Amino acid sequence: MILAYHFKPLLSRWGFSFFVLIGTLLLAGCSSSSPRFASGKTDDKQYQKRKSAIRFSSKVKEEEMREDDRKVNVKEVKARFSSAKNVVPVEKKNISKDDIKRPDAVPTTTGSTGFERQKMMDAILAWMGTPYDYGGESKSGTDCSGFTMQIFKESAGMDLPRTTEEQVKLGNAVAKDDLKFGDLIFFNTTGENPSHVGIYIGDDMFAHASVSFGVTLSSMYSSYYKKRYTEARRVIQ
Helix, strand or coil: CHHHHHHHHHHHHHHHHHHHHHHHHHHHHCCCCCHHHHHHHHHHHHHHHHHHHHHHHHHHHHHHHHHCCCCCCHHHHHHHHCCCCCCCCCCHHHCCHHHHCCCCCCCCEECCCCEEHHHHHHHHHHHCCCCECCCCEECCEECHHHHHHHHHHHHHCCCCCCCHHHHCCCCEECCHHHCCCCCEEEECCCCCCCCEEEEEEECCEEEEEECCCEEEEEECCCHHHHCCEEEEEECCC
16 A cells, blocks of 8 residues: 555556557557468468369369269260370361261361470370369379369470469450360359369360369350350460
8 A cells, every 4th residue: 555655656657558559569469460460360361262262163163073064974085185196176067076086087286386285185185084182283183273274284395374354364365166175164152153174175065174073074055064164265267
């Protein structure tokens, strides 16, 4: 009581300044300049993004498996279109299914760029079965845009941007009826457009990194993809 009595004038005189000083020091210690707190914020954003992706992936996987009613026989496609056959698929309106089986039916290059369709087809087949991994871009795991980016790099020496949102801005728009081998095709699978990308390979098929099946081939006219298709872009003329 005696101490409180003697220090009361001191506290009343300097109390406000004292608490302002203490508050300033505390705020300085918690500012964004602290590496510990700054790192935590970054990690939290990455965690939330990953968590959101997993949530959407679960929903996409459920819908994709339920509505995938036009299966593509990947083994049959491999047998038909591997380099051993020296054949790659093209759009159906230009060549019949019977003609596709002939080794001389399809040229191995197109346009003045000398783009080798067979090289791209072989690269696609080499990635078949790669598991889906959001954010991945290797044969240990890849997402859709990581897959398309790597295929174009390996087979055409082209550096595509990393995300679906960036890839949809490339090249020229193509009508669905005019699709050709190597065109990028886009889908709205999550409510955000575009959210999925694949590579058209002809015969109404496209290669992509599916959430449900990993890198695979699918029909554009399965119930799932038919109603979610949005647009196509021609990157290689």
